[in-house]
Amino acid sequence: MKPIKDLIRRRKRWDAIFAICGLAALMVGVLTFTALFVDMAIDGVGRLSWDFFTNFPSRRPGQAGILSAWVGSTLVMLTTAFFAVPLGVAAGIYLEEYAPKNWVTDVIEINITNLAGVPSIVYGLLALGLFVYQFGLGQSILSAGLTLALLILPVVIVATREAIRSIPQAIREGSYALGATQWQTVRYHILPYSSAGILTGIIIGMARAIGETAPIITIGALTFIAFLPPAPVTSEPPFLSFEWLMSPFSVMPIQMFNWTSRPEAAFQANAAAAGFVLVLMTLAMNGLAIWLRYRLRRNIKW
């Protein structure tokens, strides 16, 4: 009996050792994240003030702020959402509800998988060649918004498809049995039931877009912008102006990159402060998406 007991004890020990390794590996992630967050908070929190949000970037680090960066980020995000959400949701609905099983559908599906793996800087090159020069949109908010829209399109499509796929077939059959057309079924059943899942995907996509730096640098966004784009609402009719779409701009991650790459420590404190704001923004968005998904999983019972 004794050798068997020894054997069992030895094997069990390996179980325990591995469990500790697993926890340690997980802790590496947790600790890095904590270090990153705390380091950035310590360096940057001194710079966080009302002025920091309402000042333009400046050559004097003490007066520099992120006004043009956060305004630029907001406008670019609006443009991105305007293009990516309808396109992504429509594509997702098509692939799940309408697409016939043929080679065209296969090509589209493989394409989406592939696009999700293309490095973001390649999207930047696409935008530089296509939007900036061939379409003549220049280094504008519109170019950047379109680029980021293409970048997050796979995320939105995949999320839409997954949300739609989780709706049981019986719902569709019930709708058809009452004489609804395919479009009516989609409009009154599929879309409302999948909206929370789609929203989750959109938020995750936007969180990714707001932190993307490389493609926007590639299209040549300026890093030193001391003016705001023209206001979208004017006092004269027709009250809405779209001039801001063509305006040069800067965004949060670029402002941070610019400050990080300067040698003076004072600018690096600015970078930390801008980074802190950026991390809080993406964490809030991701957290919201995760919370939505969690609630969704608990509440829906078909």
Place this chain on the structure above:
Amino acid sequence: MLFLAALVSVFTTVGIVYILVKESVVFFEQVPISKFLTDTQWTPLFDDAHFGIMVLLSGTLTSSAVALSIAIPLGTVIAIYLSEFAPFKLREVAKPFLEMLGGVPTIIYGYFALLFVTPLLQKIYPELPGFNLLAAGIVMGIMIIPYVSSISEDAMRAVPMSLREGSYAMGATRFQTAVKVVVPAAFSGIASAYILGISRAVGETMILAVAAGMQPNLTFNPLEPAATITAFIVQVALGDLPHGSVGYQTIFAAGLTLMVFTLICNIGGHLLRKSFREAY
């Protein structure tokens, strides 16, 4: 209408390939492809211009190797732990947390590598230059962990319970079951996670542009500064290069190299995943 929306993704791919190939063709008319692949210098912006992609490729490969030597072991261990060992509550907390880790903008990681990890490494190894591939690679590895662990974990969760029960019934411990039954059964899925990790590492831009310096340097030593393909594109884009010059076209040739590399990885990963889906 919906069909057109779905086609946008195809247009994007076609657009990417068209733009990269079009500009690269002009580039390769001026620089022979044999020179591009074999030259050991990369000085496209000097008068005495050399275009040896090897120089940039060495930086990309070295930093990716450092990143993967961190991401693959840690990611795999985390995946096995979460799928086979961790109590339910811990998994519910750990998975969203890892997702958040993957959602942090890469520029933030770049800042962290340059101003936190490098000074830390300099305490251990004082001769380390301020820009180096090591710190960038380590941080990049930590960034990739969530990608590797979440796909591997999904693959392991897809292994039918009956396989595990069979193993337990034979008297195997958890560790034995995990290593000898679950991992081999999920292997193609795990391998595709590694491949996606590789393509992530190769395409990573901002961490390297910030923390690894932008000097082209033909080296496989992670303690030196070096430029990667992606960092070079950023460097050129930051300057003011006239549209249509050779310098402008080099970034498209560099981008094409990158695209071909990641495309091979992605297709490989896709094929592997497909074979793993059909396994049961």
